[in-house]
Amino acid sequence: MSTERLLQVLLAPIVTEKATFVADKNQQIAFRVVPDATKPEIKAAVELLFKAEVESVQVLNTKGKQKRFGRFIGRRRNERKAYVCLKEGQEIDFAQEVK
Template identity: 65%
Template sequence: MMNAITKTQDRLLQVILAPQITEKATYIADKHQQIAFKVRTDATKPEIKAAVELVFNVEVASVAVINVGGKTKRAGKNLGKRKDWKKAYVSLKPGQEINFAAGE
């Protein structure tokens, strides 16, 4: 039983890859109180919710997920494509806050 809990916790710690810190993400954070994260492509909404609650010690109200297609790029004659990835917009319950600058 304990081994299963450890495996799920390890899985949750791998779900969130990085916070998205862009102009659009900052605007959405200010206007809609949502935080954008880059997450694993196989992550589900309940997994993302559990991972954010575990890692940041906050209560999550809802999660919206967007699959982002990788851009097509070219270098001379060669055509290539960046990897597809998944973005999650996490809404926190009122009074909750994530401070990314706390570690500095």
């Protein structure tokens, strides 16, 4: 796995009420990832970017819902989410400055 690929795997952390609840209860962080990302790639990307040890990765695909935007019918995007379980004592601080 190249470093360039690993830097592109993670798109954004998911900051929702459900994701925060899961993070507090199970020591898991939710990320939006590229559609063709594999579990080993996601694990390596988190360890590279955040210097935190990963215990396991769970991945799920969600289909975008069909929604109306005024009188037009549109579609939300399909997403691939990764729930990354960190080892005991590890944590990710999104507020710290990356150097």
